[in-house]
Amino acid sequence: MNTVVVGGGVIGLATAWQAIRQGVTVTVIDPAPATKASHVSAGMLPPGNEQLYGQDDLLRLCLASRALYPSFVAELEEFASAGFRRDGVLDAAFDDDALAALDHQQSFQEALGIRTERLTAAECAKLQPAFAPALGGLLSPDDGAVDPRVLNEALITAIEALGGTVVRRRVVRVADHAVTLDNGDAVPFDRLVLAAGCWTHHIEGLPHDAVPEIRPVKGQILRLHSDRPLLDVTARALHKGSSLYLVPRPGGELVIGATYEERGYDETVTADGTRELLNRAAAVMPDVGALRFAEISAGLRPAAPDDLPVIGPTDVPDVYLATGHFRMGVQLAPVTAVAMAAYLTDTTPHPSVVPFTPLRFSS
C-alpha cells in the first residue's frame, strides 16, 4: 500500500514513521517539514491536568499517549536522540488561588494513577532554587518534556532510514487517488493522510464537509539561554489565574510559553507577546533577566470546531485526517501515530481514538 502523508509536522512525521514500521510505503509531502507549530512548541509532557476535568474522552487519549511515550521514544532512539526527559514536572503555586487549585489537581491525578508529591514552600525552593518564593507545589515525578525540534529531526531520520520519502513541495489539490504539487507534478496514492495542521482544509478537491475547518490559534513563545540551565525541573508557574510553561533543556535553553491569540493566519512575533512572556517570567524567576534573549517565535496551533483532535478515516474512501491537536500535538503524537498506522494497515486502532473520528463533522 502506497500512502501519502500531507504535512511534515510532528503528527505527520510520527504517523509516517509508525506506518513505515508496519510495512506501509510512505511519502511525506511538506514545503518545509518541521518548521511550523511543533517546531515552535515547548514540548512539555504534562500529567493530566485541570483543563481535562470533565473531558473524559480527551483525558483517555492523553493517558494513552502518556503510556506510549517511553516505548515510542525508545524505538525512535534506535535512529537518533528524541530529546525526551521524564524527570518530573513541578506545578508551583505563587498565590492562594493557585495553591488551592493544587489540591484539586492532586486528587485528580491520584485518581488516574498518576504519581504526585505535594511540596511545601521550602521543598519547592530546594527543588527549583531559581524560583521566587512559591506557596507550595505539586511534583509529578513520572512526567517531563521532549524537545520537539530534536524529536522532529529524529522522526525524519527514522523515516528516511527505513526507506520513506520526504518531498519538499506543497500539495495544492487532491484528485482521484493522486495529489497535485505546487510544481504541477502528480503523486499517486492508495491512501492519503492529511496532517497539515491549520492548513489541512485549504487543500482543494475534497467535498466541503469531509474536512472540517481547522482554525489557527497563535502562540508566541520565548527562548532564553544560559551556560548552565537556570531551572532544574520542567515546571508550570501558576500565578494570577494563568499557567506559565517553563521547559529547561540540558544545553541551557529555557523555553517560556505561551500566548494564546485568535488572529487568523498571522504568525507575526510582536512587542506585546514578547513583553508578556518576559514580564511573566520575571515575576516568578528573579534571576531570569540575565539570560540571553535567544528567540521569540510564533506558531499556529490547529483547532477543530470543537477544539478536539480529528483522527481517522473520512467519508471519502482512502482519505484520512490527523489534525486538530490544538495545544497537544507533541503530547498526542504517539497515540495518534500508532492509531493511524493501525487504520492504514486495516487493523483495529486503540479505542481511545475512536471518539475523535472525522465523521463527527459530516452531515
Place this chain on the structure above:
Amino acid sequence: MNTVVVGGGVIGLATAWQAIRQGVTVTVIDPAPATKASHVSAGMLPPGNEQLYGQDDLLRLCLASRALYPSFVAELEEFASAGFRRDGVLDAAFDDDALAALDHQQSFQEALGIRTERLTAAECAKLQPAFAPALGGLLSPDDGAVDPRVLNEALITAIEALGGTVVRRRVVRVADHAVTLDNGDAVPFDRLVLAAGCWTHHIEGLPHDAVPEIRPVKGQILRLHSDRPLLDVTARALHKGSSLYLVPRPGGELVIGATYEERGYDETVTADGTRELLNRAAAVMPDVGALRFAEISAGLRPAAPDDLPVIGPTDVPDVYLATGHFRMGVQLAPVTAVAMAAYLTDTTPHPSVVPFTPLRFSS
C-alpha cells in the same frame, strides 16, 4: 601619504572618506566593518541637550558637527543615500518633572541659536498621534536622525569608489611604520589612525601611555517594525527621570533605545534589557505592542577615562587616535572626520577638536 585607519566603524570610515577626499591614500582595516557600536546605534541627531550643560568644550564640538552634517551628507550622497532626515526632534514630557525640564532645555537651545517650538499637550498629540497623552513638548524643527546602517554602507561605497581599500582582517600589532594583521601580513603606513572603539588600546606595540584605556559601555537597543511607521517624528520620551530614544525610519522600522550597562566586553542581549525597553516603550506608546519584534542587539560604546572623545595626534610620531565618542559617535562623525583629515594633511583642524587631544592622558 599612505595612511592606515584601524577600525571600520562610523568614525574610522568617515575619517577615511574625508582623508581620501583630501588626496590621502587610505587603507581601512577591520575584521568586520560596520558591525559594532555604530551599526547598533539608533542614529538620533539631537539638538544640544541637558547632558551638555556645563560641558562647554563638548557642546562646541557637538554644535560644529551639527553644522557640518548637511554638507557632509550632501557630499556623501553623490555616492549613495546616507539615510539622513532633518524633519524635527520632539522632546515629549510625560510627567511634571520632565515638563519642568523642557523649560531649561528650551532656554539652553535658544541661547545656542538652535530653533525650538514649545508644544502644548494637544499639539504633541497632533504631531505624534501614537503617543500616550504627554503634558507638553519641545520641538527642535532643524534636528533629526540618520540611519547608521545606511550611513556606514554609503561611507564604504564612497571610500571604495574613490580608490580607498577596505581590508577585512584584524590588526594585532603596530611596529615601526607597519601594522601586523592576524594572518601575519604586515601593512606599511606613513601615518596611522586608531579608531577601533573600545578595542583601540588592545592593539599591541605602542607605549602604554600613548593610548588611554577605552572602556566599553554596553547598550541594548530594540528594533520593531510595522508596515506604516508608528511615529511620524524622531522623539525622546521623557518619563520617570529618563529619556527613551524613539527613531522611526521611513520603511517602518522603529528603533528604541537604549540601556546603559557597565559590564566589560559583554555583548549579550538579555531578557532584562529587552524587557526594560519593551516596558518603557509601552508606557508612552499604547499601540506599540502590535508591532513586529524585529531585533534586539547590543553594542559597546567606547568611553575614555574622562568620558570625552579622543581626537588627534599622540606623542608617538605619525600615530593618531579617533575614538572615545561614547554615545555620540554617529553625531560627532562629521566633525571628527573633517578634523582628522586636516591633521593627516598637515592643515589646521577645526578649533573645536583641540581640547580633545590624546595628549591630555600623557604623563
